[in-house]
Amino acid sequence: MSLIVKIASRNLLQDRLRFVGTVVGIVFSIVLVNIQMGLFLSFDRMVTTMIDHAPADLWIVPFGTKCFEDPSLLDRHDQVQAMAVPGVAQATPIVIGFTEWTVPSGGTTPVFVVGSPETGAGLHPWNFVDGDLAALSAPDAVAIDATYFGRLGVTQIGDSTEIRDRKVRVAAITNGIRSFTTTPYVFTSLDRAQLYMGTPPARVSYFLVRLDPGADLAAVRKGLLAGIAKIEVLTPAEFSSRSRAFWLFGTGAGAALFAGALLGAIVGTVIVAQTLYSSTKDHLNEFATLRAIGSSNLYIHKIIVSQALLSAVIGFTLAATIGFVVVEMTAETALPIVMTPELTAGLFLLTVTMCIASSLAAVVQVVRIDPALVFRQ
Amino acid sequence: MNQPIIEAVGVVKCLGTGASRVQALKGVSLALAGGQLTLLMGPSGSGKTTLLSVLGCILTPTQGEVLVRGQSIAGARPGEMARLRRDHIGFVFQNYHLLPTLTAVDNVRLALDVRGEPAASAIARASDMLSAVGLSNKLNAFPRELSGGEQQRVAIARATVGDASAILADEPTGALDSANGNAVMTILARISRETNRAVLVVSHDPRVMPFADRIIHMEDGRILSEHDNRTVSRQAAPSSRAAALTPAGNGWR
Numbered sequence: 001m002s003l004i005v006k007i008a009s010r011n012l013l014q015d016r017l018r019f020v021g022t023v024v025g026i027v028f029s030i031v032l033v034n035i036q037m038g039l040f041l042s043f044d045r046m047v048t049t050m051i052d053h054a055p056a057d058l059w060i061v062p063f064g065t066k067c068f069e070d071p072s073l074l075d076r077h078d079q080v081q082a083m084a085v086p087g088v089a090q091a092t093p094i095v096i097g098f099t100e101w102t103v104p105s106g107g108t109t110p111v112f113v114v115g116s117p118e119t120g121a122g123l124h125p126w127n128f129v130d131g132d133l134a135a136l137s138a139p140d141a142v143a144i145d146a147t148y149f150g151r152l153g154v155t156q157i158g159d160s161t162e163i164r165d166r167k168v169r170v171a172a173i174t175n176g177i178r179s180f181t182t183t184p185y186v187f188t189s190l191d192r193a194q195l196y197m198g199t200p201p202a203r204v205s206y207f208l209v210r211l212d213p214g215a216d217l218a219a220v221r222k223g224l225l226a227g228i229a230k231i232e233v234l235t236p237a238e239f240s241s242r243s244r245a246f247w248l249f250g251t252g253a254g255a256a257l258f259a260g261a262l263l264g265a266i267v268g269t270v271i272v273a274q275t276l277y278s279s280t281k282d283h284l285n286e287f288a289t290l291r292a293i294g295s296s297n298l299y300i301h302k303i304i305v306s307q308a309l310l311s312a313v314i315g316f317t318l319a320a321t322i323g324f325v326v327v328e329m330t331a332e333t334a335l336p337i338v339m340t341p342e343l344t345a346g347l348f349l350l351t352v353t354m355c356i357a358s359s360l361a362a363v364v365q366v367v368r369i370d371p372a373l374v375f376r377q
Numbered sequence: 378m379n380q381p382i383i384e385a386v387g388v389v390k391c392l393g394t395g396a397s398r399v400q401a402l403k404g405v406s407l408a409l410a411g412g413q414l415t416l417l418m419g420p421s422g423s424g425k426t427t428l429l430s431v432l433g434c435i436l437t438p439t440q441g442e443v444l445v446r447g448q449s450i451a452g453a454r455p456g457e458m459a460r461l462r463r464d465h466i467g468f469v470f471q472n473y474h475l476l477p478t479l480t481a482v483d484n485v486r487l488a489l490d491v492r493g494e495p496a497a498s499a500i501a502r503a504s505d506m507l508s509a510v511g512l513s514n515k516l517n518a519f520p521r522e523l524s525g526g527e528q529q530r531v532a533i534a535r536a537t538v539g540d541a542s543a544i545l546a547d548e549p550t551g552a553l554d555s556a557n558g559n560a561v562m563t564i565l566a567r568i569s570r571e572t573n574r575a576v577l578v579v580s581h582d583p584r585v586m587p588f589a590d591r592i593i594h595m596e597d598g599r600i601l602s603e604h605d606n607r608t609v610s611r612q613a614a615p616s617s618r619a620a621a622l623t624p625a626g627n628g629w630r
Binding site: 002003004290295296297299372374375 | 426429430435436455456459462463467468470474476478479483486487488490491492496535536547
């Protein structure tokens with residue numbers, strides 16, 4: 001083992017209580033940042049999950065639509081104009097919106113209905129664990145996600161209840177289709193969705209446009225905009241970006257998560273800086289000895305930075321372990337915390353940066369040490 | 378006298394600022410040559426430790442000049458002063474100043490590690506040096522497991538392992554009993570004689586006088602007297618008394 005690392009590790013372990021304090025500070029900080037950023041990533045995925053799973057090259061959306069959940073509506077007859085634009089192979093209407101689900105045991109709960117034509121393209125459910133898409137053709141059939149059994153008060157295929165006084169029967173069950181708003185998704189046919197939400201039959205939420213092979217996307221977009229009034233035409237990436245911007249930043253939810261993460265990082269930095277500073281202060285005599293025997297400032301800085309890095313590695317390892325446990329525990333809940341390799345790497349970099357930044361105060365203190373101190377002790 | 382390894386010429390050193398400013402050294406000139414153990418004596422506050430600090434490139438003179446191997450330290454930056462200490466000077470302190478978290482061999486190796494010597498050769502040299510001071514059986518002992526005399530021998534090994542041409546010792550026997558003090562002084566005397574190093578011992582302990590080749594008395598920041606001690610008390614002197622105390626070593630490099 002390098003002598004620098006040996007000195008650093010033993011300096012840390014000499015006062016075990018303080019070292020535990022340092023590690024707890026790092027763990028607290030990184031777990032907090034991990035949870036905040038994990039929630040952010042989770043929200044980020046959920047915000048665009050419907051757009052990501054829709055089979056569309058372009059989306060026709062009402063002018064000024066802010067996000068996928070926007071309640072604005074289009075005229076269903078615009079489908080004809082859309083189909084008339086050269087390069088458009090399909091323009092599938094879908095309808096979405098919030099409504100009330102009657103919980104069989106009593107009361108109601110809000111749900112988010114997604115309705116698509118029973119056959120052909122559309123925004124259909126995926127990840128079936130029971131039943132299938134064909135089952136949604138049956139009268140009153142809906143698909144729900146197993147995540148929300150408790151909220152909806154149903155547990156299996158065949159269970160029935162009502163939405164706005166209209167009968168609903170669970171015909172298919174999915175897993176992992178979760179909503180950013182934590183409101184359960186209910187998939188059904190286009191017509192039934194309109195009934196469940198009270199949307200007039202002539203009104204729909206969006207058209208999913210598929211292009212002919214080799215069609216020029218820009219030209220099609222231009223044609224759609226020219227032929228249909230009060231609409232916008234967005235690529236899936238643009239619609240995702242707009243939804244993400246609205247929910248994560250327009251509402252302040254993302255800013256709150258980032259603020260929480262920043263607070264965690266600041267708290268961690270302060271705790272580590274304080275403990276490293278006091279550790280250095282306790283070892284001033286030893287650092288003065290090192291300076292007296294001719295060690296360079298760089299050598300001493302390496303010891304202090306090694307202390308910071310050792311704290312970072314140990315703290316991060318514990319924090320990451322806790323983080324993975326939290327991820328596992330929330331994986332099947334309505335609000336899963338997401339951990340990605342990029343986030344893990346980012347958290348490690350943050351931990352290292354935080355600890356090195358924390359060591360600056362100690363480094364400044366050591367630079368000022370008078371080696372003549374050894375003659376006064 | 379041989380070519381001086383460290384030389385002070387008319388050194389004045391002021392310490393403190395404002396009303397508390399004092400002139401600790403008032404024009405001191407002194408040369409330390411290889412193969413010679415110089416004893417610097419004087420009452421507390423006479424400027425002994427300040428002079429040792431100036432000669433050891435820890436403090437810079439306010440006036441006058443200090444030369445290390447003929448090179449003036451005037452205007453040297455802290456980094457250059459550190460390099461001079463690293464390359465030319467070994468220190469022995471009254472309270473040893475060993476790193477409590479390192480073993481004896483690692484404490485000695487430290488002096489080589491700060492010079493960038495590879496670990497394997499540094500460990501081998503440190504082990505040899507500890508054997509030379511009679512601590513071959515204590516290589517992996519921590520300072521808390523060593524007696525005061527043993528700790529001071531580790532400190533001497535640390536001061537000498539890097540081939541420093543001058544060893545500056547501040548009250549090296551101050552915290553030791555008579556037997557251990559004699560053992561430490563015997564080692565320092567052997568270092569000066571057998572390795573042609575300049576050894577400066579600052580002490581007010583008269584028991585170390587027989588080990589000195591030269592004795593300098595200081596008072597009020599000035600050298601009062603200086604005399605050659607080899608013809609006086611060192612003829613047979615410490616060797617017979619110290620023979621039994623001299624650690625069984627492998628010799629000095």
